[in-house]
Amino acid sequence: MPSYVPRTHFLNAIDNKFTAFSLDVARYVEARTLLNVPEKQWKLFTVLVYTHIAAAVGLCVSGIICFCFGMVHSSLYNEVSCSNGVNFFIPFINVVSSFAGLVAIRALHLTWPAFVHVVTLLVAFPSLLIVATVTYIEADIWYKQASGTPEPVPAEVTYTNWAKIFADLDVLITFVVLLNIVIIGGEVMVYLKYWFLKMDRTPF
Template structure:
């Protein structure tokens, strides 16, 4: 029984290998390639900024939340989730430099699908935290203005997470439209496209 399971996994892996080897980033037209490259670099910059700002938010929260019942950015979603996003964006940079290899593009493709829901969760968590901090700020006994500051930080983190998702969707759209096509020309008499080498 175990051997049958292993054989099925081996067959699936072999079929995936054959499929991925027919896909190429060279299928992306030049105009779309410029857009794709720009989106990959923008994603890396946004992911880096989101990660760094999440760390800053955590550090400020640890320093100035002592007068409140909770610590801002302390649940880890503002560090761990942006870190995954940063790793996914880094695979995109690697993909741009290895056009002749098929697997880096596949790893980038899969990692973008993984970070899409993660960015939404991070944005929702930050928006919920902002709501709580606005509630703290309305309390007349609030000891300082840090509740407002935290609320605005969390709103900014939520916005940055959603902006990262918009860029990820743009990259995925280009990959789905052009990369996930076989590089070989179909045997159609009307086809004028030459095979990519």
């Protein structure tokens, strides 16, 4: 007898496990909607969702503005402000998450929009922690560069302390990131109490 498991059997075993897992997730999700949220908490949750949209879009726009200013005005420095992409690529995930929340509150009687929203929130939360850390470090670096004048400054260039402006932009972005993190934390708490831990229907 062969001492190995045929490849088809191995793939079938993986397929069966994945199917069982998918059915378990589907049963879990189908048993839950946002109809469990009490009226008072629902009003708060709705405010958080709309505030999240505004804060997420504001974060994405501020990251793009920082990058554009950096590309134009970083010629006197050894690096370009906001050039690593952290300030606009990761926040785009946050924008997707915020608009998933809009769908969830508009279709609160449905099961899957809430699931998509909570998954995107759980992805956005640690991602934004990375953005906050990076922008804080970059702000500190730019503030140190702002204490002196870059050399040499071309005679035809009117010197402006752009390092200070870049640092201020990074501080602003960090503040907006932290605001988004707080909002996401509030949304997740509502999901934890009224969605994760509470069924409102019998799963199939």
